[in-house]
Amino acid sequence: MNTAQSISTLAQDATLQGEAVPKTVQTNSSKANLLGMTRAELEAFFEQMGEKKFRAGQVMKWIHQFGVTDFADMTNISGKLREKLVNIAEVQAPEVVHRHYSKDGTRKWVFRVGEGEGSLVETVLIPADDKTGARKTLCISSQVGCALDCSFCSTGKQGFQRDLTPAEIIGQLWVANQSYMEDVPVGDRTRTVTNVVMMGMGEPLLNFDPVVASMSLMLDDFAYGMSKRRVTLSTSGVVPMIDKLAQTIDVALAISLHAPNDPLRNELVPINKKYPLEQLIAACQRYIAKDGNESSRKHITVEYVMLDGVNDKAEHAQQLLKLLKDLPSKINLIPFNPFPHAPYGRSSRNRIMAFQKTLSDAGFVCTIRQTRGDDIDAACGQLVGQVADRTRRAEKWKQKVASQHNEILRTQSD
Numbered sequence: 001m002n003t004a005q006s007i008s009t010l011a012q013d014a015t016l017q018g019e020a021v022p023k024t025v026q027t028n029s030s031k032a033n034l035l036g037m038t039r040a041e042l043e044a045f046f047e048q049m050g051e052k053k054f055r056a057g058q059v060m061k062w063i064h065q066f067g068v069t070d071f072a073d074m075t076n077i078s079g080k081l082r083e084k085l086v087n088i089a090e091v092q093a094p095e096v097v098h099r100h101y102s103k104d105g106t107r108k109w110v111f112r113v114g115e116g117e118g119s120l121v122e123t124v125l126i127p128a129d130d131k132t133g134a135r136k137t138l139c140i141s142s143q144v145g146c147a148l149d150c151s152f153c154s155t156g157k158q159g160f161q162r163d164l165t166p167a168e169i170i171g172q173l174w175v176a177n178q179s180y181m182e183d184v185p186v187g188d189r190t191r192t193v194t195n196v197v198m199m200g201m202g203e204p205l206l207n208f209d210p211v212v213a214s215m216s217l218m219l220d221d222f223a224y225g226m227s228k229r230r231v232t233l234s235t236s237g238v239v240p241m242i243d244k245l246a247q248t249i250d251v252a253l254a255i256s257l258h259a260p261n262d263p264l265r266n267e268l269v270p271i272n273k274k275y276p277l278e279q280l281i282a283a284c285q286r287y288i289a290k291d292g293n294e295s296s297r298k299h300i301t302v303e304y305v306m307l308d309g310v311n312d313k314a315e316h317a318q319q320l321l322k323l324l325k326d327l328p329s330k331i332n333l334i335p336f337n338p339f340p341h342a343p344y345g346r347s348s349r350n351r352i353m354a355f356q357k358t359l360s361d362a363g364f365v366c367t368i369r370q371t372r373g374d375d376i377d378a379a380c381g382q383l384v385g386q387v388a389d390r391t392r393r394a395e396k397w398k399q400k401v402a403s404q405h406n407e408i409l410r411t412q413s414d
């Protein structure tokens with residue numbers, strides 16, 4: 001079964017309100033997976049085959065814009081080349097094991113990217129809460145788990161498993177787009193996801209090359225053709241890699257700040273012990289300064305999760321004003337989404353509003369993130385935790401049944 005068939009099978013088998021989706025079939029072939037290849041890589045691939053470079057753009061359009069994975073359907077390519085491709089290449093998206101669509105339009109997928117219960121990543125799509133609903137932002141994961149262990153983060157509690165490949169990263173965008181195109185004829189298909197934030201599971205700057213390759217596909221006109229202002233990388237503050245990013249690709253930058261002083265940030269975002277706030281803010285200033293006239297680099301987005309009684313007091317707002325005074329920034333306050341055994345609670349609405357007012361009165365653009373998709377646990381890492389729990393329970397149950405069965409056989413033979 002090719003991936004397009006797999007996805008349409010998912011459409012038939014899964015209900016919109018989210019039940020476990022039957023496994024898609026994954027091939028363990030040694031064929032080259034074209035899904036994660038950048039234009040330069042694909043051009044080199046075709047040149048090695050003795051073909052012209054422009055084939056790369058043709059195939060990219062089929063894959064990324066029309067969601068076509070079967071080479072036989074790529075009708076502007078000669079039959080002979082299509083046959084060759086079938087033998088040496090494939091287009092393989094990561095395996096969807098669970099999908100969940102919320103009543104408010106939020107969609108979420110859990111992908112299996114390897115063996116074992118820890119090999120799950122999640123992706124969430126959040127539509128804008130405006131009249132048109134046209135803006136659809138996809139939050140993409142870059143690693144399986146995360147090593148940075150931020151104390152308020154469900155993903156951090158799951159530990160680090162491995163980095164995702166470019167195909168597994170861009171595959172999340174491919175699947176999200178595809179979910180709106182299942183019943184649309186190939187010729188009428190258009191891109192649905194309008195914005196991407198690299199803000200899911202993992203620290204994207206610690207999986208640099210695959211993340212950059214994937215973002216270059218997002219920006220490429222032969223793939224997703226997104227504006228550089230609409231592709232945002234969010235980091236917890238890996239300072240040297242912020243500079244490397246600035247030299248490598250032009251995208252918007254967000255930082256997971258969450259605390260306005262070093263002692264508190266050391267507790268909430270432990271990487272702060274290595275790269276304290278002074279270094280982080282200086283790196284952000286350099287990121288803007290390099291190409292200050294570029295629209296993607298006019299400001300930094302600052303994310304600040306609101307933790308009840310921890311970082312949400314008036315004094316914290318004042319410290320934040322001081323910290324950001326020389327950094328062009330937009331601040332996004334995120335009401336905390338508690339998960340089981342989380343050591344924090346969500347700040348009250350009044351507290352969040354007061355915090356916002358302090359920042360807005362000082363001239364900052366400060367928004368409060370809508371809590372969306374609460375019915376599907378849209379906060380990073382939570383759905384994966386649930387799916388893993390269910391897998392573990394199912395495994396335990398199977399073992400229990402097997403051992404009871406063995407016990408019966410043993411009693412009978414006695």
Ligand code: SF4
Nearest residue numbers: 146149150153156202
């Ligand atoms: S907040 Fe981000 S960097 Fe921190 S543990 Fe979670 S996924 Fe990792």
